[in-house]
Amino acid sequence: MEKGRFSSVVERMAYRYNQLYLTPKKGISETGMYYDIVRYGKIPPEMDEVRKKEGLSGFKCSERDRYFSETTPAGKVDIVYLHERCDFERFLQIMVYSGEPANVASRIESAEILGVTNWRKIEDHMNEYLSSGGEKSSWRDELRRFTNNKQNYQDSIILLGNSGYSGLSADDTGFGDIIWEEVSLKIKIYSSCARFICRRLFSEYKNIIWEEILADCIGILFAFNKYDTLLAKKLLGITKKGYDKKSRFMNFCIDLGYDAEVLAMRITDVIDRLGVQIKKLISSGITDYYDVLFRLEEDMEAYVDILKGHSPKEDR
Numbered sequence: 564m565e566k567g568r569f570s571s572v573v574e575r576m577a578y579r580y581n582q583l584y585l586t587p588k589k590g591i592s593e594t595g596m597y598y599d600i601v602r603y604g605k606i607p608p609e610m611d612e613v614r615k616k617e618g619l620s621g622f623k624c625s626e627r628d629r630y631f632s633e634t635t636p637a638g639k640v641d642i643v644y645l646h647e648r649c650d651f652e653r654f655l656q657i658m659v660y661s662g663e664p665a666n667v668a669s670r671i672e673s674a675e676i677l678g679v680t681n682w683r684k685i686e687d688h689m690n691e692y693l694s695s696g697g698e699k700s701s702w703r704d705e706l707r708r709f710t711n712n713k714q715n716y717q718d719s720i721i722l723l724g725n726s727g728y729s730g731l732s733a734d735d736t737g738f739g740d741i742i743w744e745e746v747s748l749k750i751k752i753y754s755s756c757a758r759f760i761c762r763r764l765f766s767e768y769k770n771i772i773w774e775e776i777l778a779d780c781i782g783i784l785f786a787f788n789k790y791d792t793l794l795a796k797k798l799l800g801i802t803k804k805g806y807d808k809k810s811r812f813m814n815f816c817i818d819l820g821y822d823a824e825v826l827a828m829r830i831t832d833v834i835d836r837l838g839v840q841i842k843k844l845i846s847s848g849i850t851d852y853y854d855v856l857f858r859l860e861e862d863m864e865a866y867v868d869i870l871k872g873h874s875p876k877e878d879r
Contacts, residue, residue, distance in 0.1 A: 571624035572643060573650065579681050579718070581606055584614045585662050586621055587653060592661035601661075604682030622654075623647040627725075635756050636853055637763035638714070642752055644723040651724035658720070670730060673755050675762075676720040684716045685709070721755045723748065728782070729798040729811055736797065746786050750798075754782030757856055765860055770867045772815050775799070776830065777859060780837060784852040789845075792838040801827050825872070833866050 569575040577583040582600045591597050599605040606614070625646035632641050645651045652667040658676050659665075685706070692705050709715050727733070728750045733743035757778040761769070779798050783791055796802065800810020806827045807813075816823045837859065844855055859866075 571619070571622075572628035572630045572645070573619055573622045573624050573654070575630060576643060576654075577619055579683050580658065580679065581610075581614075581682075582657055582662065583622075583654070584610060584619065585657060587656040587660075587662050587664045589664060592663055597662055601680065604680070604685065622650045624650065633752070633756055635760050636857070637760040638719065640719045640721055640756060640759055642721050642723065642755075644725075644748065644752075646725045648724060648726075651722065654722060658722070672724045672726045672728070672730075673751055674722045675755070675759060676722055678713065679718045679720060681716055681718045688715070719759070721752070721759065723751050723755070728754075729779075729800075730809075731798065736794065749786040750779070750782035752782070753785035753852070754778040757781035760853070760856060761860070765863075768863060770863070770870070772826075772830070772870050773833075773863060773867050775811070775815075776833060776837070776866075777856065780841070780859070781852055781856050784841070784855060790838055790841040792834050795834045795837075796831060799830060801830060826870075829870050829872065833869050836866070836869070 569578065573583065581604075582597065585591060585597065585600075596607045596610060599607055600610070627646040628650075629644040630642065632639055643654070645654060655667055655671075655674055656663065656665055658679065659674060688709055689702060689706070692702065693699065697705060726747075727735070727743060728747040731743075731747075733740045736743055738746060755778070757780075758774065761774050761777065776795070776799070779795055780790060783789075783795060783798075798811075800807035800812035806823055812827065812830070813823065815821060816826060840859065840862070841855060844858055849855055849858070
């Protein structure tokens with residue numbers, strides 16, 4: 564169990580992952596200090612001195628930072644929201660880029676950090692093992708048994724930054740600043756959880772465009788308790804006037820080689836069909852939006868057919 568009170572979300576995370584006390588710099592991932600912290604859960608004396616004197620001086624630690632856990636059908640995931648952009652980038656550099664000062668593109672507003680070793684869980688288990696009568700001499704065998712199941716000691720984190728979802732501002736969506744900030748964060752949280760579920764449970768059927776449409780859909784449902792098809796299109800960059808050349812939608816065209824006008828029409832068709840299907844599901848009594856995700860995923864092939872330019876089966 565985590566002990567004591569933490570003055571900030573980052574401090575709570577640093578208790579679990581001591582590498583957060585490090586300052587990102589080139590080559591740090593190759594040092595013995597980094598290796599000892601991440602691979603063995605050891606705190607080198609020189610870092611311990613810095614930690615005691617300076618604490619988390621590299622982070623601003625906003626009062627608006629948030630932390631909680633979400634239980635999904637694919638397992639528990641920790642949600643970490645860091646309000647200050649510099650904190651978001653520093654956390655990402657340390658936890659994803661192994662402490663290297665990597666450039667974090669401004670368009671990156673969230674990240675999945677999976678399989679992170681939580682040495683506090685291992686320490687807690689060791690203390691429970693010894694206090695219950697286990698012998699120190701047999702701890703290595705018990706540790707091997709305990710770590711055979713990664714869920715015992717590894718964490719899954721969804722890291723979120725402070726920016727409008729999909730790069731949209733309040734003016735872009737028609738919401739007020741305060742409302743859009745809250746709504747945007749909720750969409751970020753649950754669209755990220757949807758991606759987490761899809762990548763863990765449906766990875767062999769992956770279609771990136773469908774995955775993004777579905778993730779946005781689940782985020783919107785959690786935020787509004789209904790599926791807003793106009794907002795769903797706007798989040799991708801598709802409007803009645805056409806499409807935004809700076810939107811996420813254009814990434815699909817560039818990366819996958821689609822004609823923009825054709826793909827915009829196909830995505831519009833999919834989203835409109837989703838709107839009809841979701842109304843049916845909710846009117847049938849489904850209230851858990853993760854259940855909606857599974858029901859929609861069952862029809863994934865039909866929606867992917869539309870995205871690829873094939874007529875859906877019911878139209879053939």
